[in-house]
Amino acid sequence: MPVTSVGSDVEALTMTLVADFPVGPERVWAAFTDPRQLERFWGPPGWPATFTSFAFEPHGRARYQMASAGGEIARGSWEFIDIDAPRGFEVVDSFVDEQGAAIPGMPAMRMTFAFEATDGGARLTNVTYFDSLEALEQLIAMGAVEGSTLAMNQLDAVLQGLREFAQGKGTQLEILDDQHVRITRLIDGPRELVWRAHVEPELMRRWMLGPDGWRMTLSEVDTAEGGRYRIGWEPEPGTDGEAFGFDGETLLLDEPRRIVQTEHMTGTDYSSTTNDLSFYEEDGATLVTLLIEYPDAATRDTVLATGMVDGMEESFRRLERVLLG
Template identity: 70%
Template sequence: MPVTAVTPDPEALTMTLVADFAAPIERVWHAFTDARQLELFWGPPGWPATFTDFDLAVGGHARYHMTSPRGEKSGGTWEFLAIDAPRRFEVLDAFAGEDGAPLEGMPVMRVTFDFDATDTGTRLTNVTHFTSADALQQIVSFGAVEGSTMALNQLDRVLQGLRAYAQGKGTQTELIDDTHVRITRLIDGPRELVWRAHHDPDLMRRWLLGPDGWRMTVCEIDPTVGGRYRYAWAPDEGVEGEAFGFDGETLLIEEPRRSVTTEHMTGTEFPPTLNDLNLQEEAGATLITLLIEYPDKETRDIVLATGMTDGMETSYARLEGMLANA
């Protein structure tokens, strides 16, 4: 993982993050100073960022908000204090309301981003300066250490490019923490078609089947916020297994980029999961990222032990073949 240390220092009133990237300094600089690139990693899993303004000039401002799976928004604003491309920039960082203005009563921090060339690529040293120990403790209590680590650890795939990062690797499952799992799969096809394949019942019946020998018997979906869906599968004659299904509610839709739903196993008392689907396109390929939030570690482990990843890979391979023949 790129982040090697995040160190709060109450005496110096600083928090220092150090990360190493296997990419040239110019490439890393571009990732941090282009709004569309920043949106791909600025914000921890489940809280992607949207930049509404980005004026990279001394005295200019960047404004953004991060959106949770349930639609809550957390805003921020930068005022650029100094820029020395491609080695350093400095900002005044503040929490912001819906209008983009700094929130009164919340900490305002001076933050430096220093980029240094190394034998293997680039080192980022990111130092946040606080005005008081209370302000530092407040930010740490918000989860800044964990959040900044998870956010910047997403940058590798941006720097590498989607094909180099994921092509040929199939469906990958990564444990984020005790209750979160991230699943990724690169599909050779445009994002608009991948989005349709996840929300059009006629298309879903053609690929969302899991292992060979199963059929989708129910596919009802209302892809609007508050809308309900219901899916069910059954084995073909002679194939072992019992019919099952899922139902849930759509919590968030940002077509064609993101959708968030709950998922409950129909007819059971099992608690639902939260499924956060993100689609990112680059050079004609789309990276599917599914962040799943389980109610607890035990449920997470039980579900993973069912061979879920293998079943998803069979479906995704079928989806890719379907798009290739479209």
């Protein structure tokens, strides 16, 4: 994880984040000044960012928005105050409405981004300056420390490139906190087909099977926002196990980038999870990222103990072999 420290200083009215990377400062600079790279990590997991404009020049402005799994939208605007390529830049970051106007009662913050060479690569020092203690405490209460840490820790995949970062590593699990895990898998194939494989029942039945010896017997999927789905599996003759399935609702759809759905084990009183599935393509490969929100740590641990991640890896291997081979 690149972030080494995040802390606030109530006397100086600042919050400072420090992160170290195994690449040169110019590469980190490029990630922060290219909106297509920046939006891959600026929003924390579950709140991915989209930059709708980016005038990277003194007194130019950038606008972005972040969407939660439940469809909530948070919008922001940067005004570029100073640019010193490739050593750093300074912005005023404001909460804005849909028209780009500052939201009354929400603080505007001055932020500096400094990039310097280290023996191992580069260091980012990001300092946020607040106008008052009230503004600092307001942002801390909104989860600024946790959110910025999670966001910046996504930078490794951007800086290294997908293939270098993930190819050959299989299905990777990260426990983010008591309620959230992130599962990633690089698929050597185009995003359009990988997306279709996750939402079209006839394709799902060919690969989304977990361990060998199982078959999908139910696949009713309505991916429209507010639509419902039901999926079920049963063991082939001679395979141990009992039939099971899931049902849920599609909360958000951004084809072919992101789909958010609830997931409930059919026929049980278990709590539902929220599954935030996103797809990013680079150089002909697609990174599949699944962010799961559990009701609590006990439920998280119970589900992970079932061997879910191993079953996903077997399914992903089948996807590459059956659909992309």
